[in-house]
Amino acid sequence: MANPIARPLNKRVLLMGTCLCDxxxxxTAKATVEVLEHLGISxxxxxxxxxxxxxxxxxxxxxxxxxxxxxxxxxxxxELPVIVPSGSCAAMxxxxxxxxxxxxxxxxxxSLAKRTWEVMDFIYNGLGIxxxxxxFEKSTRLAFHRSCHARGTCTGExxxxxxxxxxxxxxVPFGEAEQCCGFGGTFSVTFPHISGKMGTxxxxxxxxxxxxxxxxxxxxxxxxxxxxxxxxxxxxKHLHAIQVLRDTLP
Amino acid sequence: MxxxxxxxxxxxxxxxxxxxxxxxxxxxxxxxxxxVLHKDYLDPDAIRKIAASIKDHTLHHxxxxxxxxxxxxxxxxxxxxxxxxxEDARQTILSILQGHGVTQLTKSKSMAAEEIHxxxxxxxxxxxxxxxxxxxxxxxxxxxxxxxxVKPIIHKNRREIAATFLREGIAADYNDDxxxxxxxxxxxxxxxYMRAQAGITGGNFVCADTGRVALVTNEGNSRFGMAPVGxxxxxxxxxxxxxxxxxxxxxxxxxxxxxxxxxLTVYTEFINGPKSANQPDGPEHMHVVFMDNGRTDVLAxxxxxxxxxxxxxxxQNVCPVYRQASGHAYRSTYGGPVxxxxxxxxxxxxxxxxxxxxxxxxxxxxxxxxxxxDIPIPDLLLRLRDKAHREHVHSPAAIPMxxxxxxxxxxxxxxxxxxxxxxxxxxxxxxAPIKPLQDWLGQRTLPDSHGGDFRKWFKGHKxx
Numbered sequence: 001m002a003n004p005i006a007r008p009l010n011k012r013v014l015l016m017g018t019c020l021c022d023x024x025x026x027x028t029a030k031a032t033v034e035v036l037e038h039l040g041i042s043x044x045x046x047x048x049x050x051x052x053x054x055x056x057x058x059x060x061x062x063x064x065x066x067x068x069x070x071x072x073x074x075x076x077x078x079e080l081p082v083i084v085p086s087g088s089c090a091a092m093x094x095x096x097x098x099x100x101x102x103x104x105x106x107x108x109x110x111s112l113a114k115r116t117w118e119v120m121d122f123i124y125n126g127l128g129i130x131x132x133x134x135x136f137e138k139s140t141r142l143a144f145h146r147s148c149h150a151r152g153t154c155t156g157e158x159x160x161x162x163x164x165x166x167x168x169x170x171x172v173p174f175g176e177a178e179q180c181c182g183f184g185g186t187f188s189v190t191f192p193h194i195s196g197k198m199g200t201x202x203x204x205x206x207x208x209x210x211x212x213x214x215x216x217x218x219x220x221x222x223x224x225x226x227x228x229x230x231x232x233x234x235x236x237k238h239l240h241a242i243q244v245l246r247d248t249l250p
Numbered sequence: 251m252x253x254x255x256x257x258x259x260x261x262x263x264x265x266x267x268x269x270x271x272x273x274x275x276x277x278x279x280x281x282x283x284x285x286v287l288h289k290d291y292l293d294p295d296a297i298r299k300i301a302a303s304i305k306d307h308t309l310h311h312x313x314x315x316x317x318x319x320x321x322x323x324x325x326x327x328x329x330x331x332x333x334x335x336x337e338d339a340r341q342t343i344l345s346i347l348q349g350h351g352v353t354q355l356t357k358s359k360s361m362a363a364e365e366i367h368x369x370x371x372x373x374x375x376x377x378x379x380x381x382x383x384x385x386x387x388x389x390x391x392x393x394x395x396x397x398x399x400v401k402p403i404i405h406k407n408r409r410e411i412a413a414t415f416l417r418e419g420i421a422a423d424y425n426d427d428x429x430x431x432x433x434x435x436x437x438x439x440x441x442x443y444m445r446a447q448a449g450i451t452g453g454n455f456v457c458a459d460t461g462r463v464a465l466v467t468n469e470g471n472s473r474f475g476m477a478p479v480g481x482x483x484x485x486x487x488x489x490x491x492x493x494x495x496x497x498x499x500x501x502x503x504x505x506x507x508x509x510x511x512x513x514l515t516v517y518t519e520f521i522n523g524p525k526s527a528n529q530p531d532g533p534e535h536m537h538v539v540f541m542d543n544g545r546t547d548v549l550a551x552x553x554x555x556x557x558x559x560x561x562x563x564x565x566q567n568v569c570p571v572y573r574q575a576s577g578h579a580y581r582s583t584y585g586g587p588v589x590x591x592x593x594x595x596x597x598x599x600x601x602x603x604x605x606x607x608x609x610x611x612x613x614x615x616x617x618x619x620x621x622x623x624d625i626p627i628p629d630l631l632l633r634l635r636d637k638a639h640r641e642h643v644h645s646p647a648a649i650p651m652x653x654x655x656x657x658x659x660x661x662x663x664x665x666x667x668x669x670x671x672x673x674x675x676x677x678x679x680x681x682a683p684i685k686p687l688q689d690w691l692g693q694r695t696l697p698d699s700h701g702g703d704f705r706k707w708f709k710g711h712k713x714x
Contacts, residue, residue, distance in 0.1 A: 017704060019658075022668050024697045026704035033708065045708050048661035056651035058613060060635025064655035071659040099629050100636075148614035176277070178619065180570050184612025186649055191258040191610065192689040194574045198612070199694075201570075227694030 003094065003153045008081050008115055009126050012042045016076065016084045016093075016116075018219070019051040025219045031246040032085045032119055038249065039127060043083075048075045052092040059186055062100050069097050073108035081126070082116045085242050087150035087217045090118040118150065120217055120241050124158030131165035134248025142171045143211035144241075145202075145225070147218040148180050155217060159241045163215060166248050175205045183224035199228045207234065214238040257571070257610040260579035268405050272397070272576045275404040279567035282511025283620065290513065301500050302624040305558035308458075308491055309549060315458040315491045316540065322461030326523030329537045336366035339541045343368065343450070343483055344375055346537050350481045352377060352448040358465075358472035359383035360452030361399060361561055362485045362541055365583045365596075368450070379450075380442050382471035384435050391418050397577030397585060400509045400563035405576050439471075449475040449533065453486035454505065454560070456538070457495040462522055463538070464498055466505065466515035473519050482524070482533035488540050489557040501560060504622035509562035544596040553630045556591045558623035565617035565627060571610050580607055587617035591630045605643040608634035668701035675699050 013036065021029035033043045053068030076082050084090040093116035101109050123129050142163055146156040164171045182188065182198025203225055206214060214236050216222040222238045229236045287294040308315055320330045333339035347355070357363065357379055369390070372379045381390045385402040389395065391414050396402030412426035420438050425431070451472045455464040463484055465472055476482055492501065506512040525532035548557055566572045566586030577585030582593035582604060590611060594604040608631040617627040657664055675698050679687065
């Protein structure tokens, strides 16, 4: 699931907030705006945006998901980069959509694919920011869960490098990092038992390293892991990487 | 109903013992594979891309390469047969055996033979058929089914095997030391080998340019099985062709490393045809049975990339769902990610019954990441979900999506729904009589709704 090559850069960008931030995680979307503005980027939020369509796509109802994808492509029409604080929704734009439109390519869909950036990738590879001038008050162990939809993309390296450059931060590797957290959207509903066991294993590996903070790039994975952790009586402090960038700024 | 997926139920009911065997076996395989690939190659990813393109090229010209392979095999004195269905393959093999008067044979491990249930068929027809791979031999003793492509007994532990040996009279006493188990199997099998009249094998690769058949094992059983017999039959799927012998350099290097974390499998045979005049032993007759059995249908489908598969099992090892549910949950010869794609389309008439397999995935993509021929398995799973939906195949995983699509294409309705979702914060949703919701919330908490808060903040922020 490689990133599209040669995505456009601009001082103005469109923010795709994602439905999870719209419903639950407003602070992640807010942090995205604040960090980008801190970097001199002007952020616009098209008000008619809804969801990338992934739930229907993954369920196999491509009639429904193509409808949603066309809506999203029209909301984000134009030339500007589209920035997404989620590896999963970004991958839907630049990969999933191309799969569901492979028999009848749609220029608006292809254009959206070519302009979509996961936010950490945009900062690191797009804007070329390789170190972050942030600081934790005291020594902080970070567990970074590179969610599955960032496999094969530039996001993992971007996050690891930026987090590690923060003063007093240590990114501590944990076991079986390639394993999924078990969320998978509707998968966690239709396969609740397997999903729960996968999440528990993931948590075990993360908690092995006794992190001060669990950092992710998808609120969906963090919602799943923290939801399980809380039920199991071992809550874990968690933030999106973009929140870490904002919160550690002087 | 939702949440009543067979594979999820299977994982719920699996014994702890079996689950531990599968998880430990699979995780060890993943770790070893990673170590050896990265120790030996600066960029393992580049090699699997080459392998993928060789396979794609071959599949694109499969008719030509099959004809070329046939010609090369015939010129080496091999009898070549084509079987279009499983029934054809079974009958072809039976008539070859009958033609040579064979009543006893040994068989090395072959997924193609598993696919057509060759063993029970031959036994029914009066041919004694002994599995010579240790894992498959144990499967045969237990009347069980393999649950992994490379490690058929990944779901068993040594205590169970020791008990089987005692029960079957292969061991005089209970001993679960792996070395003892293996030595006992060796004594038992060796005697059987010597009485066999034919050997059946699969084939990992057939080189179209020379007709050479490459066969890998870790026990040397297929090679040993060839020594005393007069007839060798290789049952091979038509997708196993590679254009040239030199392509083996790519595939053999990837296969051992991906399958078992070995640089090369312990025994790698290059079979040139029947015994030649100056060879002291080996089969005088060699037959290759090329089997289609649904493969041309797969080739014509939008999932043809799955035919690149070289049966290494790396996708099974890494798959979190396979680890939880085991290969048996997939109810077909091929389990795990490769099986979730291959089984429903290879056995086309069973599609409705197996349409749940492609849904048994969080689409995490670990399978694609480890695949030595870079099969985009998650994309193929999605295409099969789309196929099931288009063909109206009932599935308990089908959450109705048209209301979602309506909501997600009506921005003002969407915004209203977001704001209203805050009301949920004051409702005891964990007691709502909705089974999937209860299943979900039984294990996880849901965060409080902040529906619409970001939009509100952003408007204020822009004004300021």
